[in-house]
Amino acid sequence: MQRLDARDAAVRVPAPGARPLSAGEAEVARQMQICNACRYCEGYCAVFPAMTRRLEFGKADINYLANLCHNCGACLHACQYAPPHDFAVNVPQAMAKVRVQTYSEYAWPAALGALYRRNGLTIALALAAGLALFLLLAIAINGNLPRAPMAGNFYRVFPHNLMVSMFAPIFLFALLALGLGVRRFWKDVSPAAPAGNAPGAALAEAAQDALRLKYLDGGHGQGCNEADDEFTLWRRRFHHFTFYGFLLCFASTSVATLYHYLFGWIAPYGLTSLPVLLGTAGGVGLLIGPAGLLWLNLGRHPLHGDAAQKPMDRGFIALLFLTSASGIALLAWRDSGAMALLLALHLGVIMAFFLTLPYGKFAHGIYRSAALLKWAIEKRQPSRLQLGSE
Ligand code: SF4
Numbered sequence: 049m050q051r052l053d054a055r056d057a058a059v060r061v062p063a064p065g066a067r068p069l070s071a072g073e074a075e076v077a078r079q080m081q082i083c084n085a086c087r088y089c090e091g092y093c094a095v096f097p098a099m100t101r102r103l104e105f106g107k108a109d110i111n112y113l114a115n116l117c118h119n120c121g122a123c124l125h126a127c128q129y130a131p132p133h134d135f136a137v138n139v140p141q142a143m144a145k146v147r148v149q150t151y152s153e154y155a156w157p158a159a160l161g162a163l164y165r166r167n168g169l170t171i172a173l174a175l176a177a178g179l180a181l182f183l184l185l186a187i188a189i190n191g192n193l194p195r196a197p198m199a200g201n202f203y204r205v206f207p208h209n210l211m212v213s214m215f216a217p218i219f220l221f222a223l224l225a226l227g228l229g230v231r232r233f234w235k236d237v238s239p240a241a242p243a244g245n246a247p248g249a250a251l252a253e254a255a256q257d258a259l260r261l262k263y264l265d266g267g268h269g270q271g272c273n274e275a276d277d278e279f280t281l282w283r284r285r286f287h288h289f290t291f292y293g294f295l296l297c298f299a300s301t302s303v304a305t306l307y308h309y310l311f312g313w314i315a316p317y318g319l320t321s322l323p324v325l326l327g328t329a330g331g332v333g334l335l336i337g338p339a340g341l342l343w344l345n346l347g348r349h350p351l352h353g354d355a356a357q358k359p360m361d362r363g364f365i366a367l368l369f370l371t372s373a374s375g376i377a378l379l380a381w382r383d384s385g386a387m388a389l390l391l392a393l394h395l396g397v398i399m400a401f402f403l404t405l406p407y408g409k410f411a412h413g414i415y416r417s418a419a420l421l422k423w424a425i426e427k428r429q430p431s432r433l434q435l436g437s438e
């Protein structure tokens with residue numbers, strides 16, 4: 049590690065014509081200049097080798113690096129310039145503050161992104177409760193509440209076509225908003241490299257790094273740092289429970305859709321059918337993962353990550369947990385008189401989940417995958433700095 053002095057920590061004047069930086073982005077730029085002089089953490093993750101390919105850090109570079117950082121904490125715990133040192137280098141925290149800005153800056157529509165960023169937990173819970181109540185009232189007005197058991201037949205509460213007409217627009221909206229958001233992000237951080245031209249090897253590497261959450265291993269395989277310097281792999285494990293639980297639930301819905309439209313097999317399906325088995329396994333993953341992430345979030349040290357982001361993180365975690373808990377309750381009591389009530393609750397939570405999907409922590413997975421792809425492409429190309437010196 050090089051000895052650095054105050055000149056390394058000074059904020060540089062942006063190049064003429066450069067887009068102005070927010071306070072958070074300027075702080076990342078300042079810290080990256082220190083790190084670029086030090087370079088002790090080069091082996092920890094992709095952020096540092098990506099950083100060494102740059103001498104100046106514009107807005108797009110900073111947004112790219114911020115989404116490449118997985119907030120494992122390794123560089124903070126290794127850094128001799130971390131607080132209380134005057135340089136106050138805390139790369140994961142500075143990156144987290146910028147990362148959360150990117151969710152609303154690139155979001156479509158941007159106003160919804162900003163609203164969710166400020167009030168994530170309240171919006172998530174209020175939306176879920178409001179939608180569940182609305183569905184409950186609709187059931188009650190039709191005289192279906194309470195009523196005798198219906199052998200798990202959801203379509204006697206909400207006919208299939210009505211369910212499709214409620215969910216299709218919400219699902220398409222979420223897809224469109226996410227797609228436009230990540231397109232904006234990619235065009236900004238990687239204007240010269242369309243994702244469609246990514247070589248197969250880069251695509252495969254980025255997919256593998258995203259699916260394995262490679263950079264949550266701290267660069268040495270032992271995981272993220274706890275506040276007391278110990279290592280833990282639980283953050284990575286809980287992310288995996290959450291991610292693969294979500295994928296299994298999605299697979300369950302997709303298989304059920306195929307059953308319905310391709311084979312004419314109408315729900316409800318038996319307990320040992322593929323949609324129910326996939327949904328149950330995914331639901332258990334989505335209980336364990338979000339509960340674990342909430343536990344870690346509650347105990348997080350103030351120097352780790354961005355405390356202002358917690359309401360948004362918790363809003364997403366709460367919706368994931370409620371989606372799974374209400375789904376499992378619905379399965380357990382689908383043959384009882386409580387089925388209609390549980391169905392309204394479950395559908396309300398799922399609707400709220402999809403409506404908020406493009407603006408919070410789900411979007412971070414998409415932007416991070418895009419950043420990993422950019423890195424996988426970039427590292428295969430000669431550095432602009434080397435080209436410039438030839
Ligand atoms: S985080 Fe600290 S130790 Fe690591 S490269 Fe930056 S200044 Fe050096």
Ligand code: SF4
Binds near residue numbers: 116120121124140266
């Ligand atoms: S916190 Fe981890 S992932 Fe983020 S820059 Fe530091 S070492 Fe890399």
